[in-house]
Amino acid sequence: MTNRNIELPQGTLDLLILRTLAAGPQHGWAISERVQEISSDVLRIQQGSLYPALHRLERRGWVKPRWGTSENNRRAKFYELTRSGRRQLELEKSMWRKLTTAVAQILDTI
């Protein structure tokens, strides 16, 4: 493994963002930092996909933006999970579990 980071599989970015926001409202930079930190630097979100994803989630009504002040005392746009966002997160989580279990099963069995 020469490459420290791995590419995010299609569709998982939304899940990660929703999960991160489940802990409380967060702004874009913090989301990407948090994901990187928790995944021990394995996953790194590109800004090129982070913001389109956030705006897509907003369009779908899963997150709600609000301008606020960050821990650095800077203005930042915080995203908060909405109720339907929470539902979506549960849905995607169970889907993901099913997927990984299935994939793991195949990998272990064969």
Added chain:
Amino acid sequence: MKFISDLNFRIRALFQRKAVEVDLDDELRSHLEHEVDKRVRAGAPSEAAIRGARAAFGGVERIKEETRESRGVNFIENLAQDVRYGLRMVVKNPGFTAVAVLTLALGIGANTAVFSLVNGVVLRPLPFPEPDHMVAMTGGEYTKGPFSFLRAQSRTMDVAAYADEAEFNWTGIDRPLRIAGASVSANYFSALGVAAEEGRVFQQGEDQPGTDRVVILSHALWDHRFGRATNVIGSRIMLEGISREIIGVMPAEFRFPSTKAELWVPLHLDPKDIGDFWYSSYMPVIARLRPGATIGQAQAELAALRKPMLAQFPYPLPADSWQKAGLTSLQERIVGDERVKLLILLGAVGLLLLIACANVANLLLVRAATRLREVAVRTALGAGRWRIMRQLITESVLLSVLGGAVGMGVAIYGLPALKSLLPADSPRLADVTVDGRVLLFVALLMVATGIVFGAAPALGASRVDLTNSLKAGGQRGVAGGNHRLSKSLVVGEVAISVVLVIGAGLLVKSLWLLSNVDPGFRRETILTARVTPDETFCEVSGRCQTFYSDLLGRVRALPGVTEVAAVNGLPLGGGGEVLPVDIEAHPTRPGAHNHLLLEKLVTTDYLSTMGIPILKGRGLNDLDASAHSQWVVLVSKSTAELYWPGIDPVGERIKVKFQDQWRTVVGVVGDVRESTMAVPLESYLEGVFYVAYGQQAVQGSGTETPPAEMTLVMRSSQENSQIGAELHGIVAGINHDVPVTHIEPLQGRVIESVAGPRSTALLFSFFSALALALGGVGIYGVISYSVEQRTREIGIRMALGARPGTILRLIVGQGAKLAVGGILVGVVSALALTRLMAGLLYGVGATDSLTFFGVALLLFLVAIAASYIPARRAMRVDPMTALRTE
């Protein structure tokens, strides 16, 4: 809920575009600031922190673009942005815009105008209810008898008939009038499905003797003559000596069978008048399919009724009569001949538009070269290829919309002129307007045009090689492919021009041949006028002879009039009486068709007045004008050759069927174009004979009533208008109730008879002249551009000792090569395409080699001229400057 939030989001994004943009900017800046903070906290100097954060962040513009994309309103927003940007480009390059818009306006305008014609004449349904149920009889001629039989027998159709081009004397008013109208069957209006505006239409039975003294007025006549008084219904007017009750007025938009018809009277269907009923002139027969009946059933019924119909005739008819009888749609009958001509014109303007597109595409290609850097910069900033293409296409559609708007104006103002160029008797001209369908056509045309001419340049530009075009630093690094593209566009343009100009050449050549056909008479200094007593007036024996001889005597006495005569119908219009004739040497076999000949009933001076030569025997003299002297005829040259080949026809005899007297041929006269300049004689006629007024053969029952409708021909040195005025006075002096109409020079008739071919040739020439001009401009543009590009090369060549002449040849040769390519393609295409217009040609083959060669040469010369101008510029290139500039 989700839907609402989605919609809300999109709407906000769309309408609060600026706020959303600022918001996104702030958000991304905030991200960067946090990143910088982090790096500073980690101990980096602020400069390096900022640089690092930026590098890690990546392309801001690309992120913004993708974020916008994910907001989902991008398409509309981009479109708005592209349009704004496009407008800016359009305004910033007024020269380019003007040329492109004008070129497109020409193309789109011409197409709009011609499509309006096609739409009004060919596409629009006839203005009757359920117009697709209206049919017309084909493949045989119908007189009153067979028509009445069909009407009575048909189960599938409501059969109606009309005799068009009739004229009626309206007397009993201060000055007698001659009114154009139509005699129609009583069910004519009900079959067409139209109602009267005032009063009523004809009722069943009103075309029978005794009940037919009624008349219906057109809206126009009601308006002009009666000031739209409603009490006109029930009053009477005197038509042809018969008092008729006005029973109705038709609405203004009803103009069938022709726009000229100002009144309608019932057909006089009298089975007892055998000649009139079975043998009178032919009438168009139309029908409305009854509910539930199909055209196929009607055809079958028509075929089944053929034999019983033949059996009705009081004399045997050839067995194959109406063998080809059939049905066609009424619309087809009305516009059939016009369709081909209009569609060919539409094809021509379509090609013209293609040329315009090619020209503008070339302009765009040249400009694309100068915009290469702009495109490269946009690409570098993250614009996708599709995005760039979309923007360029938006620009070209914008140009074509502008062109279309101007073209629309051209079309609306040009349409009346276009209509006036067409012969006045063209069908359905009144239906030609710019309607919704035309507007839709233009809208589609604009978008399609924009995409057609914009696609190639856009495709080329979006394929920009980033590194090279940015590095080249302002050099005109146009891709070789683009120049190849523009060259092939020019070859295509020249090819299309060749096709159009060859088409125009063929039409003009046939018009020229047609106009120079010898009509068989001297057309100069002859004035004609129709002087027409009532039909009933002539029924009294000798009255009309006296009237006309009195009239001719007085006209001959007018100062300036050298010769005067009268005839029952002028040439170039089929005037005269069609009669079945027995030829003594050529008896018709039983069951075969009769010899049908055209009888020209003339006063004795007719031949000399018209300048028709007597080739054999003698002409007519005063003795021949009496029923009591020997009955004589003259025959035309081709008639003599048909019946008496190699024999002197003088002394041979012919006889009009149903008359007892044989007539002796006493002379042979020159052939005259009786039908049109192109058609000497209608195909159902075998020949022409001349009879002196006084020995007339009258169709029908054989009463010797002379025709009441005679036309005066006068040779004079006087002004036409003066003679016209005198003529009115003379006629009024003899008989107050006789109208004088159609006062016109014979020359005018000749000109009018080629009006159709002339208008086609004129329109086609106009459009192909435009094509030629655009083609020339196209070559000029490409060669100019190539000279500009090759300035350096030319400079080197000159520095190495090339002489200006060599350079000239080089550049002109380039243009010539393009032209030859285009001409070859064009000639081959024309060989295939001109065949479509064979029906419009006279005396010229569709592949007339002289025309083809001439046009090829013309195009070649135009190409040389168009490349000569830039070649001169190339010759004057100063090698030093040329080498330094690059």
